[in-house]
Amino acid sequence: MALAGMRSPGQTALALAIALFLGVFLIVPVVTVVYVAFTEKGGGGFTFVNFLDFGRTDLFVRSFWNSVYVSAMTVVWASVLALPLAYLTTRFEFRGAMLVQTLGFLPLIMPPFVGAVAMQLLFGRNGSVNLLLDEWFDFKIGFMEGLNGVIFLQAIHYFPFILVNLSAALRNIDRSMEEAAQNLGSHGLRLFRRIALPLALPGYIAGASLVFVKVFDDVATPLLLNVKEMLAPQAYLRITSIGIDDPMGYVISVVLILVAVATMWATALVMKGKDYATAQRGGGGLARRRLRPREQVLAYAVVILILALVLAPHVGLVLLSFATVWSYSPLPDGYTLAHYTRVLGDSSVYIKNTLIYAGLAATIDVVIGGAIAYLVLRTRLPGRQWLDWAASTALAVPGVVLGIGYLRAFYGVNLPDGTPLATLWIVIVLAIAIRRLPYALRAAYAALQQISVSLEEAAENLGATKARTVRRVVIPLMTGGLLAGFVTSFATAAVELSAVLILVQSNSDAPLAYGLYVLMQTPAGRGAGAALGVIAVLIVAICMWLSQLAVDRSQRARGLDI
């Protein structure tokens, strides 16, 4: 890369500006949290006392193990859902395969907390399913009892992460790997267990560890199901009920970070030496077997059952948003548009805030992500890799921890008129932006890596300066990828809640996800909350569709035949 030879003052300034931004809005809040966790309450000395207190408090220890249990069981149940689907779609000729693959996008469209209350109404002790079971067969199933409810909801929401990773891994196995096993006398499930599954293990583990961390960090879903004895909810409850001076919230935050880091580390450890790159040497995957009629019936039964489960939160949400009254009955008593008129009327501030916040956050992400990608891939600035690492650490910082960090770090910082910085709405935007930055960064990397360096060298050879080359060659060519990154960031930012939950100071500053959370707390607000949820789902779905459009179009424009 001859192009990267020189460095200009402009690049250095850009790198410093990004470093400053990441320092102030990511590193400082997180370091503050860790610092407070190790500091004596009231005093200033270094101490482990807070951690000892944590270990001596039954509630916290119980919460910790509950979180571990829920996350692990979610992985187990998500695997139970994902494994047969992955096997079916990658190894058999099966018409339902397309249907199953589209499931992969559903959790992106709706985070689990949105459908929590609706699922309670469908699967709870007196929900639709149990009422019908009771009437027909005289028994009920405790889908939603205590921790089970959290596991049930999270597994339904997150199994596609495992499905997508596992299917991709299974599809990438060279067909000769399995043919060799058949040739030596193996077949069917035994072959799948001995050859295909071990080879797909890295993909499975990647998906499973992602699910584990996401569930462990989730604040809102347990709280909406009225489960308080889990670690992330405890952090939120401590800070909001006892105050920002109480060290326990910080200790819990450190534990959350440690669990996230430990999970990623363990994942990396398990994956080490297991990068079975058995990519195809031409030719398609394993010849898929046609299912026999009886197997086909069974396969469709499995797919339809899982599809019904996956769609349940969405169906429940829609029903709830149109329901007059819905309790102790399989379906709502009546239907009304009142909830929508309400949220589009006096609650429309939530929607407006969401569009502003998510729009700003996504813009920040794309600008910073694009700049970091450019600095890392196209310059030789010393330490440029650190920008990437710093931005990526956001992945290991749970939202609730970032929120607490902001609150603590910026509460003391006052604006000229005396209002603390932490109470300003812009802080919410920054927190969301930091949370979504790693995703935008990956999108920017992908976009830049597709551009040949020689295109830039040609521009410079013809007399364009570095800055003008970036503006006239690099940015136009990256537009499609950056746009896709923007839309994805926007969509996920629109439903971000865990950091927001802590930072929102007044309803007028709150985004949609917060409004939904608050409304869902009371039976009277549920309908309106559901209506907000439906609107959120629509916003995100439209964004996903636009993002797909942007990627397709930019690839067509550049003549990439993918």
Add this chain to the structure above:
Amino acid sequence: MTDMSMSKTSRAVGIEITGVNLSYGTTHVLKDVALSIRPGELFAFLGPSGCGKTTLLRLIAGFAQAQTGKVLLDGRDVAPLPPWKRDVGMVFQSYALWPHMTVAKNVAFGLEERRLPRTEIDRRVAQALELVGLSAYAERRPAQLSGGQQQRVAVARTIAIEPKVLLLDEPLSNLDAKMRVTVRRELRALQQRLGLTTIFVTHDQEEANTICDRIAVMEAGVVRQVGTPMELYENPANLFVANFLGSANILDERSGMPMPAGKRLVFRPQHAALSSPEGAALRGPVTHREFLGATVRYAVRIGESEILIETPFQSGNEMRSVGDQVGVDLPPRRMLFLPA
């Protein structure tokens, strides 16, 4: 009765392929293929890519289904048997060693699938690895081995199950040029030692010529000729075979040479000599000259075509230059007239 005594002295089995037609959609991949492969033979399927040779191999292994025709192993139709019940060992072009298992585990796999007792498995794994000279590598992972070693593991894994026949799909294509020569000799020696009926798929005529007993030359799904390497070279049945094995000059009647209707004159470059143009049936200008060390290769234009003539190089020989008019001296016994 003779059959009985045969099977006692040798466990090698023959393969009969009759009337095989195979299509994928509208592509007719194998057309009326019929072959008879003798017990203990090292037999090559030779042809350019896309000629159907690998498909034919996969058909024998059970990874492809023919629309018509039969494959008989040891006289028995294998059509109803799935790949895992055929007992034909296949070595894949990519070797297909499982990266999550050690060398020993790879080799043991087929034996475990046959539910053999552990001691028997251990014994046969050790034996197979010793046969390919890799006993010291049993606990390595495939990724830690060189290409040649990986190939030997793939062979060991296959012969460990003592298959009825051995199928080798382009076994040398992933090795460098030097390794190819060594490995092909090793394969031949191993095959001879085991007396195992073996099919060797390749697009490289040199590989087929050097180690195989007989060759089936294939083109576009059709077997064009079957024979020993020398038979095929000396007596090609058609232009394709003549061209595919070694280089051949091909001329039609426009060259001025009288020939039977619908046939072409075919001869090898080293079988002709240059002479003076006067009175020669074939004559034309020299268009190229290449010095190859032991030989000098001339290109001569005869009408619309160009032919190659290789003459041994000896100092003092008269050299021709580009543009010289020359005649081609071709002994009649070297002339082949083949159907177009």
